[in-house]
Amino acid sequence: MAKVNQDYLKLPGSYLFSEIGRRVREYEAAHPESQIIRLGIGDVTRPLCPAVIDALHKATDEMGSAETFHGYAPDLGYEFLRKTIAQKDYGDRGCDISAEEIFVSDGAKCDCGNIQEIFSKDNKIAVCDPVYPVYVDSNVMAGRAGEYDPVNELFSDVIYMPCDASNCFVPDFPKEVPDLIYLCFPNNPTGAVIAKSKLQQWVDYARSHGSVILYDAAYEAYICEEDIPHSIYECEGARECAIEFRSFSKTAGFTGLRLGYTVIPKDLKVEKTPLWNLWARRHGTKYNGAPYIVQRAGEAVYSDEGRAQVKEQIAYYMDNAKIILKELKSLGYDVYGGINAPYIWLKTPHDMTSWEFFDYLLKEANVVGTPGSGFGPHGEHYFRLTAFGDREKTIEALNRIKNI
Numbered sequence: 197m198a199k200v201n202q203d204y205l206k207l208p209g210s211y212l213f214s215e216i217g218r219r220v221r222e223y224e225a226a227h228p229e230s231q232i233i234r235l236g237i238g239d240v241t242r243p244l245c246p247a248v249i250d251a252l253h254k255a256t257d258e259m260g261s262a263e264t265f266h267g268y269a270p271d272l273g274y275e276f277l278r279k280t281i282a283q284k285d286y287g288d289r290g291c292d293i294s295a296e297e298i299f300v301s302d303g304a305k306c307d308c309g310n311i312q313e314i315f316s317k318d319n320k321i322a323v324c325d326p327v328y329p330v331y332v333d334s335n336v337m338a339g340r341a342g343e344y345d346p347v348n349e350l351f352s353d354v355i356y357m358p359c360d361a362s363n364c365f366v367p368d369f370p371k372e373v374p375d376l377i378y379l380c381f382p383n384n385p386t387g388a389v390i391a392k393s394k395l396q397q398w399v400d401y402a403r404s405h406g407s408v409i410l411y412d413a414a415y416e417a418y419i420c421e422e423d424i425p426h427s428i429y430e431c432e433g434a435r436e437c438a439i440e441f442r443s444f445s446k447t448a449g450f451t452g453l454r455l456g457y458t459v460i461p462k463d464l465k466v467e468k469t470p471l472w473n474l475w476a477r478r479h480g481t482k483y484n485g486a487p488y489i490v491q492r493a494g495e496a497v498y499s500d501e502g503r504a505q506v507k508e509q510i511a512y513y514m515d516n517a518k519i520i521l522k523e524l525k526s527l528g529y530d531v532y533g534g535i536n537a538p539y540i541w542l543k544t545p546h547d548m549t550s551w552e553f554f555d556y557l558l559k560e561a562n563v564v565g566t567p568g569s570g571f572g573p574h575g576e577h578y579f580r581l582t583a584f585g586d587r588e589k590t591i592e593a594l595n596r597i598k599n600i
């Protein structure tokens with residue numbers, strides 16, 4: 197008789213977004229005249245840039261002719277893209293990463309979720325609290341997280357590293373030494389970044405304890421200040437202790453096209469086994485590569501025109517972030533993030549819970565955001581707004597909040 201994977205049953209329901217949807221639907225049904233503005237979305241809204249569209253058209257035409265047709269992509273990705281990434285994202289920043297160490301994929305979510313497979317089930321993970329839920333949930337599915345306590349909303353075998361205003365949303369070293377450390381900077385949901393000196397301390401910590409850092413840099417393109425590392429490989433010794441995830445989703449609007457990559461340096465060994473070998477084996481067995489057309493589109497992001505056009509898109513979102521930050525600050529809110537990240541993380545006023553503030557904004561301003569408590573217990577009394585919306589709607593939302 198078939199049996200289900202009992203570990204899946206330990207996952208708490210995806211309460212956050214279904215609950216947001218339910219409350220918004222109920223409100224709209226009771227107030228059909230309301231014009232809701234959604235500032236909670238984590239998806240981009242600007243169209244793909246012309247350089248990407250041109251590359252897509254060209255590659256599509258190639259697929260229609262026998263001479264230029266492409267079937268299965270190479271397991272690790274096309275060399276034209278891997279070489280471009282190695283040069284532009286790493287070599288140009290002084291990081292020693294070769295094309296061979298880059299694994300092209302269909303996005304960072306799958307890679308962040310799947311990477312745990314190459315580690316022992318006994319490994320203990322550490323995550324920030326609040327956190328992007330994929331890191332914890334994928335470990336729950338793998339049976340690595342222990343039991344869920346619905347009262348404190350924590351898993352028994354996960355090390356949670358609280359991140360709040362007191363530590364500028366950058367975790368301190370936990371009391372118990374983890375085997376795997378998930379870090380994400382610029383951060384979703386808090387919008388925080390990590391200084392290079394602090395990231396170097398994490399790299400030193402991981403090396404001295406034999407831990408591996410799983411570094412999610414999906415929002416790297418939003419970094420605009422100096423001394424903020426774009427890659428963990430800017431830190432000395434990171435080749436021996438860190439895996440990095442990147443995505444074209446927020447960098448170039450590929451959320452619907454799907455493209456990302458993972459870097460595993462050849463020097464990274466656990467129990468003398470190079471992790472590169474294990475991930476290459478997994479890739480070869482379970483994955484058949486991102487489409488040729490999409491990899492060509494990804495390559496176009498690095499052309500001179502592509503770079504300029506993508507920069508303009510990011511500037512559009514970051515101008516939204518500036519508007520949100522400026523208006524909220526002028527209203528006396530404590531706001532964080534929004535400078536090197538498209539996320540604005542605010543402290544709820546008058547000690548309201550995250551959900552109380554959600555209802556308050558929905559009712560008084562018809563604006564929807566994301567309650568911070570949905571990302572972990574230390575997100576309670578915080579609230580996330582995103583800069584991915586349309587400019588007019590963002591301005592209108594802030595005007596409404598001002599006029600409450």
Ligand SMILES: Cc1ncc(COP(=O)(O)O)c(C=O)c1O
Nearest residue numbers: 303304305328384414443445456
């Ligand atoms: C921190 C973080 N990592 C990864 C992803 C997923 O990226 P992708 O679209 O490449 O799967 C997201 C998307 O929201 C994210 O916020």
